[in-house]
Amino acid sequence: MDDPTHTPGPGRPPGEQPEPPGPPRSTPAPCDPVAAALGNASLLGIGYLLLGHRRLAALAALGTVFLLGLTASAAAAWCEAVLLLWWTAGTSHGWFLARRRARHAVRRGQRVGTLTVTVAVLLSAVLLRVDAYGIEDRVREAREGGDCEAAVAAQGEVWFGHRVAGGPAVQPGDAVVAACHRLERAADTLAAGRSGSTEDLERGFGILAHVLEEPGNGQTVRTVLDAFLGGLPTEDACATATVAGWLREREPTGDVLDRSAETAGRTEPAALLGCGDDLMNGDKWQRARVRYQQLLDTYPDDARTERARGGVRKATLAIELEEVGRLVADTHSASSGYCDAPAKYSGAPPHRKGLNRALFLGDSEYTGKLPDGWRTSDPAQAALVVCADTAENGDAVETCYYENKRHERLPHEVTFRKVRIPLKVYALRTGERVDPREVQISGTSCPRTLLYEYRIGYDFGPGGDEFVSTTTSGIRDAFTPVVKR
Template identity: 35%
Template sequence: MPQAKPTPAPAPAPVERSHDPVAVALANAALLGGGYLMLGRRNLAVVTTLVTAELVIIFASSAQVLWFAFVLLGWWLALVAHGWYLAGGWPRGRRREAGPDGSEPEPGPGGPRPRRSWRLRSVALGAALPVLLTAVLLRLDVERIDNAVAEGRQASDCGRVEAAVDRVSPAHRMVAISPGSDGEDMITACAAVRLSSAKLTTGRTPGSSSVEMLEAGFEELVGIRAQSPDYQGMVQTAVDRFFDGLPTRDPCVTVRVLDWLATALPDRQSAGRAAEVVRRLAPAALLECGDDEVAQDRAGARTAYQTLVDRYPNHELAGQAREKVAQIDKAIALENLQRNLDQVRASLVPRSSGSLPAYCSSPAPYLTARTGGPGRAMIFGASDYIDKLPGEWRTTDVNDATRVICAGDTEYGAAVQTCPYENVGNVTFHREAVPVRVYDLRTGQLISDTRVEISGSSCPYFIYGYGTKKFVTPSDGDVQAAFRPLISP
């Protein structure tokens, strides 16, 4: 009997692959190579996925330009079309190769479809839908970001614009070109406004206040405002914040800032607000500054009070300022008088007994000295004669004197009599002449610059010493008679 042929082993079940064009195109639309995997083309799936990833990364990170967006869109359409083509969806009627098991190829789009086509399409749609939905949601979020930027710009709200731009991520850049870019210039402007505003704050801060900082801050704000109408609001907010920060805790700093605002503010658009702030705050600031300074800088305090009186004469605080000016003037006058008294007294002290004090060569007025009527004199020099003057004529107290008399060294005056003496010969007797300068104590002016000649007895029976010229011998009455016209004219 012939031997029976062995039954061949069954062929392995073919790997089920989709040849449904719709399913393959949908799977490729996810940009993950799913359609190629359905067709069994793993290498192609890996290569296209890597290319897709590279293109998306380049677009999201550095190539945010329109032409590259079209490149990416073209690549996506090419993947969809290529998957459709490989699955036999185009051109219509193109024959497809038989499966690896020798089975008949699936019918084209016009023929009957296997039951598994809808299942494969569902799987492809399930793979593509999350990607497409994510892209749509990201695109909608980009719209929300752009709207928030536009609203923030319109409202000059730096915080809203910055918050919107901060939401932009690389994922948003995968589906849009430069999302939120309309707010980037405003963010730059906001940073500049903050820097300028910080200068204004520093310029009005006690301890670091600086007119230069104020000027720089306002000039920068004026420049920013000129760049775009969108910046008007945030610049105005910074300016308002500066004005709202006045007055400062140091009233004298407030006075300096207000003076600068009134005279040197470079922002003409803010001039009206500055004028209103100055009118409202300056009077109180000037008064408080004077009160703070009066203990240490009385002259500076007086300047502050007087400025208040001069600039705002009808203000309710002007009366207080006038009283304080009067008080300071009185105190200064008393101090000046005391200083004058101290200086005059010091200049009337002789360096040694019988010498003339500094006053005799550099007289100075004593503003509160007595005037009118008979008065005493402060007499210096020629002590031999001064001691012979009555006590009611002279004094050592500057407050009791009306004049200062400075007497020099005695000289020979006019000859009175010549008498012969044994062993000496003829001796001529002369009056004692004393050079005298008389000053008015109140004004320090020179009243008289003269020589006083004192008479006396001559030709005594005995003389002492030798020489042909001798002084007469004056009595107390002779001395008083010579000085009386100078003391009680």
């Protein structure tokens, strides 16, 4: 049944139903430009959220995060300038977007909320920036005072917020901390160098020199250097002598490191003398003499020079005595060891008038029968070194005629001769050869019976020359001119 009240519209066929009406178009809510601007001034994109632009809000937040990270890592003024432009652009954009809306309204709640957030953000940034400059001041003061420990502790208070709000302020502190860490490594290396390691000294001073090239590190380098120099001298005199010698010979650089030369002059003389004494006590005479001589050559006016001269003399005597002892130990005949290459021992008793005790080397067949008072086995007690060679035929004493009882038709003439012993006699104090060059030992000759060794096919009696029969007194008489002047 048709609706009598319905009248078809123009152009609509009779009987056709009209289209249902669509949903009413929404009208944008009134906005507050001030709230939008304040919201974006927080750098969090809150103004875009108030305007309903969620994508813009997300982009604003991501952009802020990126710029904050860049500012914290780069710590450069241009990054802060970019961040300020980003803040200005976001605030202005929020204001203009809101102003384009047809309807405006004052939203006190939004204004208070956005103002609170923005003020909190900006106030935090200001406070962090002020704190960053305060930290930078403390780091600078600590470095100027040479206190690396305080500088590192102050810089340790820096966190991400400080780097965002005041990156350029705290960034120099990172360089200070890096320099302090290098100085700490230099201090450890120099401490190891106190043991006498010149390699560690080279490395330690090299680190100090490189840190000193960076402006502002003079006092911190001085502190490390003073701590190292203050540890000298050490208990080890030889290590101290090595360190002081290295410091003295170091090439001057015209900076604070040259102060080490003063410490060398203060510590080296006593260290050289003490090192020489320690080496002498350890029977290291060659090295001891070198240390004593260094003191004499480098510090001739030092009060310790007389003791050093005594040390040189003592070390020299010990070296000479050691060499004589070695040569004596290597002597097995009159042509080996000391007898072949004599050496002097300046501490030996002088070769003087009267009895001179001797060190007898070589063939001991006859010298072994000399009185004990003439002999010594200690080179330090000997005035002479007597090298006895193998006995030879000496002057003829008497010729006798002997009959061979085994072969009666073979008589034999035998000439009895003194026992001649070639000698090399040296004055131990000088190592020079002295007379006599030989001795001849007398004895009895022409015994009634002469025993000999018979060897079939070779001989039938004694040789033509025979030694006289020696006695202990005869041997002593022969050697008396050797040991007595």
